[in-house]
Amino acid sequence: MTKGVIERCRLLAEFSEEPGFTTRTFLSQPMHHVHEHVRSWMEQAGMTVAIDHVGNIRGVYPADRSNAPRLFIGSHLDTVPRAGAFDGILGVVLGIALVESLERRRLPFAIEVIGFSEEEGVRYGVPFIGSRALIGDIDEELLPRIGPAITAFGLDASRIGEARARDNAFGYLEFHIEQGPVLESLGLPLGVVDAISGQSRLDVVFEGQANHAGTTPMNLRRDALAGAAEWISTVEREARATPGAVATVGRIAALPGAGNVIPGSVTTSLDVRHTEDAVRHALVARLLRCAGQISSARCLRVSSEQRLDQPAVAMDSGLVQTLERAVQSTGFPVHRMPSGAGHDAMIVARRMPAAMLFVRSPGGISHHPDETVLAEDVEAALEVGMRFIEALEQRHG
Amino acid sequence: MTKGVIERCRLLAEFSEEPGFTTRTFLSQPMHHVHEHVRSWMEQAGMTVAIDHVGNIRGVYPADRSNAPRLFIGSHLDTVPRAGAFDGILGVVLGIALVESLERRRLPFAIEVIGFSEEEGVRYGVPFIGSRALIGDIDEELLPRIGPAITAFGLDASRIGEARARDNAFGYLEFHIEQGPVLESLGLPLGVVDAISGQSRLDVVFEGQANHAGTTPMNLRRDALAGAAEWISTVEREARATPGAVATVGRIAALPGAGNVIPGSVTTSLDVRHTEDAVRHALVARLLRCAGQISSARCLRVSSEQRLDQPAVAMDSGLVQTLERAVQSTGFPVHRMPSGAGHDAMIVARRMPAAMLFVRSPGGISHHPDETVLAEDVEAALEVGMRFIEALEQRHG
Numbered sequence: 057m058t059k060g061v062i063e064r065c066r067l068l069a070e071f072s073e074e075p076g077f078t079t080r081t082f083l084s085q086p087m088h089h090v091h092e093h094v095r096s097w098m099e100q101a102g103m104t105v106a107i108d109h110v111g112n113i114r115g116v117y118p119a120d121r122s123n124a125p126r127l128f129i130g131s132h133l134d135t136v137p138r139a140g141a142f143d144g145i146l147g148v149v150l151g152i153a154l155v156e157s158l159e160r161r162r163l164p165f166a167i168e169v170i171g172f173s174e175e176e177g178v179r180y181g182v183p184f185i186g187s188r189a190l191i192g193d194i195d196e197e198l199l200p201r202i203g204p205a206i207t208a209f210g211l212d213a214s215r216i217g218e219a220r221a222r223d224n225a226f227g228y229l230e231f232h233i234e235q236g237p238v239l240e241s242l243g244l245p246l247g248v249v250d251a252i253s254g255q256s257r258l259d260v261v262f263e264g265q266a267n268h269a270g271t272t273p274m275n276l277r278r279d280a281l282a283g284a285a286e287w288i289s290t291v292e293r294e295a296r297a298t299p300g301a302v303a304t305v306g307r308i309a310a311l312p313g314a315g316n317v318i319p320g321s322v323t324t325s326l327d328v329r330h331t332e333d334a335v336r337h338a339l340v341a342r343l344l345r346c347a348g349q350i351s352s353a354r355c356l357r358v359s360s361e362q363r364l365d366q367p368a369v370a371m372d373s374g375l376v377q378t379l380e381r382a383v384q385s386t387g388f389p390v391h392r393m394p395s396g397a398g399h400d401a402m403i404v405a406r407r408m409p410a411a412m413l414f415v416r417s418p419g420g421i422s423h424h425p426d427e428t429v430l431a432e433d434v435e436a437a438l439e440v441g442m443r444f445i446e447a448l449e450q451r452h453g
Numbered sequence: 454m455t456k457g458v459i460e461r462c463r464l465l466a467e468f469s470e471e472p473g474f475t476t477r478t479f480l481s482q483p484m485h486h487v488h489e490h491v492r493s494w495m496e497q498a499g500m501t502v503a504i505d506h507v508g509n510i511r512g513v514y515p516a517d518r519s520n521a522p523r524l525f526i527g528s529h530l531d532t533v534p535r536a537g538a539f540d541g542i543l544g545v546v547l548g549i550a551l552v553e554s555l556e557r558r559r560l561p562f563a564i565e566v567i568g569f570s571e572e573e574g575v576r577y578g579v580p581f582i583g584s585r586a587l588i589g590d591i592d593e594e595l596l597p598r599i600g601p602a603i604t605a606f607g608l609d610a611s612r613i614g615e616a617r618a619r620d621n622a623f624g625y626l627e628f629h630i631e632q633g634p635v636l637e638s639l640g641l642p643l644g645v646v647d648a649i650s651g652q653s654r655l656d657v658v659f660e661g662q663a664n665h666a667g668t669t670p671m672n673l674r675r676d677a678l679a680g681a682a683e684w685i686s687t688v689e690r691e692a693r694a695t696p697g698a699v700a701t702v703g704r705i706a707a708l709p710g711a712g713n714v715i716p717g718s719v720t721t722s723l724d725v726r727h728t729e730d731a732v733r734h735a736l737v738a739r740l741l742r743c744a745g746q747i748s749s750a751r752c753l754r755v756s757s758e759q760r761l762d763q764p765a766v767a768m769d770s771g772l773v774q775t776l777e778r779a780v781q782s783t784g785f786p787v788h789r790m791p792s793g794a795g796h797d798a799m800i801v802a803r804r805m806p807a808a809m810l811f812v813r814s815p816g817g818i819s820h821h822p823d824e825t826v827l828a829e830d831v832e833a834a835l836e837v838g839m840r841f842i843e844a845l846e847q848r849h850g
Contacts, residue, residue: 236668253667257712267817269701269724270650270793271633274693276817281702282689288682296671304666305678306712308705315654315703315722315760325712327666363712396667420664420673 061434064149068093068133069141077138077425082174082185082202083111083209090133094148094171101156103169108219109211110189111173117155120162125226127448128408129154129441130170132186132400136178140427144175146415147231150434154441163445164452165226175400179205187403192220221407227375228410229444230401231437233429237420238393245433246440247393248379249412251331252402253302254368256340258326260347262287263357266312266320281310281319283356290346291326298339302396303328326360331368331394369402372409379411382443388436413437458831461546465490465530466538474535474822479571479582479599480508480606487530491545491568498553500566505616506608507586508570514552517559522623524845525805526551526838527567529583529797533575537824541572543812544628547831551838560842561849562623572797576602584800589617618804624772625807626841627798628834630826634817635790642830643837644790645776646809648728649799650699651765653737655723657744659684660754663709663717678707678716680753687743688723695736699793700725723757728765728791766799769806776808779840785833810834 069078071086080086091113095105098115105115113133119125131147151169172186180201188194194216203213239247264278288305295303307325326343330336344360351358380390393414395402401410416433419426466475468483477483488510492502500512510530515521528544548566569583577598585591591613600610636644661675685702692700704722723740727733741757748755777787790811792799798807813830816823 234668235665236670237664237673238668238670241673255667267634268632268794268819269699269703270652270726270795271631271635271819272699272793272817273633273635274689274699276634276638279689279701281705282685285682285685285689285702288679289686292671292676292679292682302666302669302671304676304713304715305682306666306707306714306716307710308678308707310703310705313704315724316701317703318701319703327712329667396669397665398667420669422665422668 061146061149061153061438062429062431064097065141065145068145074138078135078141079137079139080133080135081179082134083205087111087133087173087209094133094152097152098169101152102160103155107211108189109206109213109215110186110194110219111206111209111211112186112189112219113171115152115169117158117167117169118162119166120164124165124224125452126166126168126224128168128170128221128225128228128404130172130228130400131230131232132172132175134174134176134178136176136423138425140422140424142233142427142429143235143422144232146233146429150231150437150441153438154445157438157442163449165448172400183398184400184403187400189216189219190221191403191407192217193406225408227372227448228401228404228408229375229441230399230410230412231441232399232412232414233422233427234414234417235397235422236417239391239414239416240418240420242391244389244391245416245430245436246383246388247391247414248376248383249395249414250371250376250392252369252395252399253329253331254333254336255364255366256328256336256362257364258340258360258362260324260326260358260360262322262351264320264354265318267318269316269318272318277318278355279318280322280356283350283354284308284322284324286350287347288324290350291343294339294342294346298330298335300394301328301330301335301339303339303343329396333367336368369405371401371405371411375409375411378447379413379440379444382440382447385443386436386439413440458543458546458550458835459826459828461494462538462542465542471535475532475538476534476536477530477532478576479531480602484508484530484570484606491530491549494549495566498549499557500552504608505586506603506610506612507583507591507616508603508606508608509583509586509616510568512549512566514555514564515559516563517561521562521621522849523563523565523621525565525567525618525622525625525801527569527625527797528627528629529569529572531571531573531575533573533820535822537819537821539630539824539826540632540819541629543630543826547628547834547838550835551842554835554839560846562845569797580795581797581800584797586613586616587618588800588804589614590803622805624769624845625798625801625805626772626838627796627807627809628838629796629809629811630819630824631811631814632794632819633814636788636811636813637815637817639788641786641788642813642827642833643780643785644788644811645773645780646792646811647768647773647789649766649792649795650726650728651730651733652761652763653725653733653759654761655737655757655759657721657723657755657757659719659748661717661751664715666713666715669715674715675752676715677719677753680747680751681705681719681721683747684744685721687747688740691736691739691743695727695732697791698725698727698732698736700736700740726793730764733765766802768798768802768808772806772808775844776810776837776841779837779844782840783833783836810837
């Protein structure tokens with residue numbers, strides 16, 4: 057079974073817009089082949105399959121009664137350019153494998169496995185199109201942009217509203233590779249996500265005076281890069297001093313950018329994440345204050361522009377506890393952790409209780425052909441999933 | 454007279470390869486017009502004028518005796534792209550003005566005013582072509598490259614060796630704008646250059662691990678930019694702690710360069726200058742040691758490559774003292790200073806005693822159309838030049 061999960065992920069990775077790599081954007085042609093395989097696995101597991109009008113593939117495994125509540129299990133089937141085989145895909149294939157393990161045994165709730173058509177935001181620069189349709193939150197402005205792709209795929213954009221989940225949805229579970237190094241560093245196969253971090257993104261610009269590197273003594277300089285460097289060290293120090301926070305300067309450009317000219321202007325990016333918005337906002341404010349103090353002391357000017365302020369999303373505390381007990385019952389240590397990256401669960405959580413289980417990423421590698429998973433970790437995830445379903449069965453029985 | 458010097462510089466700035474700007478590279482067509490004017494001013498001052506075969510214009514004001522020694526006074530007539538009117542040019546025009554002030558009075562030595570054809574290195578990426586020819590040091594490899602330009606200008610590259618100064622040369626004096634902020638910050642019109650700084654240029658590369666800015670906790674990062682930033686602060690601190698040193702990181706590139714990715718690789722430039730080569734070498738070694746220590750502590754790798762190691766050049770102590778006494782006798786405070794930038798005097802000093810007088814640069818601005826000089830500073834430079842010549846006259850009389 058486990059061997060089947062990894063093999064299925066690797067099979068789907070073959071369907072790509074770019075030969076030799078896995079590149080599969082929103083409603084691109086290779087998605088038809090992915091759907092064929094996913095549909096057949098779903099039907100073999102006893103599910104009724106449909107593709108909604110935003111391109112999500114949805115297999116419903118019926119309950120033992122009518123008017124039963126419904127559990128969603130899913131993730132996305134699109135990829136970044138030159139992706140690995142597991143980001144997103146693993147969550148869909150694991151959902152199908154869970155239903156297969158039931159061996160047609162009926163539960164007091166239905167299970168709907170959903171493979172979202174779009175999460176990465178590659179084709180239109182807008183992420184989460186699939187999960188947004190599930191919660192009925194597709195922007196009016198977005199429709200005309202994605203309409204032609206929907207029509208070309210053989211769907212009907214005017215019926216996108218039908219993708220919305222009905223009110224019988226009582227929960228959403230997403231399996232996903234961690235895409236980071238934490239579980240590996242702790243020697244753990246699985247992590248229970250308690251929240252998806254909020255994000256601030258800003259541009260911060262330091263301006264001084266470009267000057268000749270030979271003729272301008274140290275004490276008469278207004279070196280924008282020396283100021284930016286001091287601030288980058290402060291960003292790192294303050295983030296380390298804030299439990300749970302990450303802060304990153306990933307982009308830097310110094311002008312005029314010649315080895316023998318003192319930089320007159322430096323533009324940097326700032327990315328700050330935390331599961332508590334108040335902590336994140338306070339950290340950003342502190343970092344901007346530090347930038348101001350550093351600049352004053354150096355006769356520089358500093359300015360900043362906020363590009364993103366995305367709130368944190370908590371996972372449902374009841375489902376998180378259920379997932380933790382499921383991990384515990386398999387004998388693995390329970391490790392709660394935030395997700396520093398965005399996931400479909402973050403969107404779905406607006407409409408129904410949501411939970412996420414992270415699977416260890418060897419080497420922390422993701423968004424790269426070397427992305428992989430360990431067979432024993434996939435086995436563990438499947439086992440935890442079964443215990444999770446059994447716990448819900450008892451509750452709804 | 455002074456008004457004439459500034460007006461002559463501004464007139465020569467009109468002759469340009471690019472309308473609306475002053476751009477005049479080695480042996481470009483506008484140099485013909487510059488030579489016409491310079492020749493006529495030299496001849497009016499009583500000089501015999503020739504253009505040597507590297508394109509230097511040379512006016513000789515004869516001595517009161519035969520077989521007399523010769524004092525050179527000069528600077529360069531080429532410019533950087535979109536230059537100001539004074540870099541180089543001022544030194545040639547001041548030389549002519551000094552000879553004019555003699556009003557045909559003969560001295561016990563000849564004066565040769567020289568306008569070098571090339572100093573900036575713009576046209577062939579090789580600086581100091583004019584002054585190299587004066588000391589007989591044109592590389593064999595350079596000749597075929599510059600030959601066609603020399604021919605096109607109406608000169609004969611095979612006769613470039615004739616440009617070499619004869620053994621009767623006893624000194625070289627160069628007036629030049631400071632191109633830096635020191636004299637202005639001290640409220641002084643003039644500075645006596647005692648040495649031209651040596652330069653080290655290196656590339657320094659920090660390598661860590663690119664990773665997701667959201668999923669990689671602070672303690673599991675190998676952030677190449679955080680390491681480079683710590684080092685840039687060290688460069689500034691160590692240079693400040695080394696009297697007379699300047700050190701600059703002017704170029705920085707972080708890869709992959711996305712706001713949400715921890716930089717895996719950062720390339721920086723390092724420029725270090727000092728008038729004592731031992732001090733400069735020790736500072737560079739210390740900065741590279743610091744880069745190594747910072748990288749070890751952060752699990753980064755660092756590597757460096759030296760691009761330039763140019764020794765410092767001392768001005769002649771006798772001529773420096775003569776120039777200082779000349780400044781003192783005009784009533785201005787004597788300020789000795791290094792030149793952080795290279796000048797023709799640095800080349801000429803290999804063959805004859807050389808001295809330089811810096812003229813204050815308002816705003817420290819150079820290599821820019823806003824480059825200027827103050828009329829009273831030019832007046833002061835001219836007066837100091839006269840006192841300098843009078844002192845030499847007494848010595849040779």
